Structures are given as structure tokens and as C-alpha cells.
Amino acid sequence: MRLGEEGDPGGDPVSVQAVSGAAGALPAPGEALVRRSSGEQAALYIRRLIFDGRLRQGDRVPQDDIARALGVSRIPVREALLSLEREGWVTIRPHRGAFIGALDEAAVRDHYTLYGLVFGFAARRATERRTPELTERLAGLCAGLEGTDDPAEVARLTRESDRLILETASSPRLRSVLRAMVGVVPGNFFALVPGPVEAVRAGRRAIHEAIADGDPDRAAGAYARMLRRQGDLVARLFEEKGLFAKPA
Structure with a gap:
């Protein structure tokens, strides 16, 4: 197990840097993400967007923008959202999308x-x-x-x-x-x-x-x-x- 990345209570080693372009206001992921699966990259990236205040409670998760920022298809983003829903970070509403949940x-x-x-x-x-x-x-x-x-x-x-x-x-x-x-x-x-x-x-x-x-x-x-x-x-x-x- 990679303790800094899977089991360490201190968090995951990832940086987020500002970028403009196809993903609009979304930042580019840091290099540490390349060691992960696409779904893990997307989940960590979305958690960081929430932590940085770029996505707040009630916001709709911009799945297409996130996929472009990470250079992946929407499939790993959807996988990430299912994982984040289990963790309590987001709420998925059928036919409407995924929305940032209320942290407790x-x-x-x-x-x-x-x-x-x-x-x-x-x-x-x-x-x-x-x-x-x-x-x-x-x-x-x-x-x-x-x-x-x-x-x-x-x-x-x-x-x-x-x-x-x-x-x-x-x-x-x-x-x-x-x-x-x-x-x-x-x-x-x-x-x-x-x-x-x-x-x-x-x-x-x-x-x-x-x-x-x-x-x-x-x-x-x-x-x-x-x-x-x-x-x-x-x-x-x-x-x-x-x-x-x-x-x-």
C-alpha cells in the first residue's frame, strides 16, 4: 500500500495549478495524479476542487470540464462520482447529474x-x-x-x-x-x-x-x-x- 496515497490520514499528495483553455476556470491536475487509475485521479481532483472552494454545496459537478481538465473520457469521471457519493462528497440525482453534498x-x-x-x-x-x-x-x-x-x-x-x-x-x-x-x-x-x-x-x-x-x-x-x-x-x-x- 502507498501510505501517502491510499491510507494516510494526512491526505493525498496532489497539487492543483491554475490553467485556462477548454476546461474554462478549472485548474490543471498536478503530476502526482499520473500514478493513479483514471477513476482515482478524477475522484481526488473533485475532492480538491471542493476543498479549494471551486465547487460548493449544491453546485452541479461539471463532468465534461473535469474530463477535459484530466484528459480522460466521462467514464472515469462517472466512476469517481459513484465513489464520491459513497463517501458523502456528492449526491447523484437521476437524469439531473451529480451535485456537491453537505459536508458534516x-x-x-x-x-x-x-x-x-x-x-x-x-x-x-x-x-x-x-x-x-x-x-x-x-x-x-x-x-x-x-x-x-x-x-x-x-x-x-x-x-x-x-x-x-x-x-x-x-x-x-x-x-x-x-x-x-x-x-x-x-x-x-x-x-x-x-x-x-x-x-x-x-x-x-x-x-x-x-x-x-x-x-x-x-x-x-x-x-x-x-x-x-x-x-x-x-x-x-x-x-x-x-x-x-x-x-x-
């Missing part, structure tokens, strides 16, 4: 709580199966986090930490669960969400120390707290961007 604050927080439970389970297993090499490598990743504020490097170090913990946990079922979970933030979490680096440094330190001490309960609890904090930051950002549905 509770759903965003639940997303990160669930990630905390899943990665907490991985931390328990990794703690039970830890080796001196694992604890040494996790300590090195913590040191790396302390020494950088660069969002790309912070994302890389956190993905590497998760990868090591998942590999040590050695649970195929756990990996299949993570593949089914899609990031809420459509891009580098540490570049798009204000203020997470200090919380992540403290959280990773607590997780790694608990694993080194052989305390699975403490490791799982530290993961859960760190990811709840990330959920708080994302919920605050979405509120500030006006992405949540307004009370009736």
Missing part, C-alpha cells in the same frame, strides 16, 4: 477517530512484535521530525513511521481496511492544514516511546490522541473555509 463536521471528526483506532491496533501489534531495529529506526524518525518544518519532509517522515509500524504489525487484514479509507484532505496535510507539526511531533514521540517501552495500550492511546487532534485541526479549517453545511 461529525463525519470529519469520526474519520480521524476511526484512523486512530485502526492505527492504534497496528501500534499494539507492532509493540508486541517490536525489535531493536524497529525502535532504533523510529527514534531516528522522531529526530528527523524535530529537525524540520518542511511540509514535504514532515509528510515523508510520518509516512515512513506508519509504514514501519504496519510492516511490523504484519496484518494483511489491517492493510485491506486502510486501502478502503480515503483521506479527507486532498493534498499534503502538513502543507494545507495550519498548525499540525508540533502536535504530530509530540504524538509521534509518545507513540515511539510507548513501542520502545513495550506498552501496547499506551502506544494505541497515543495514536488515537494524535489523530483526534488532527481531526480537530481539519474540522476547524473546513469551518473557516465554509465547507460545512449551515444549520437550517
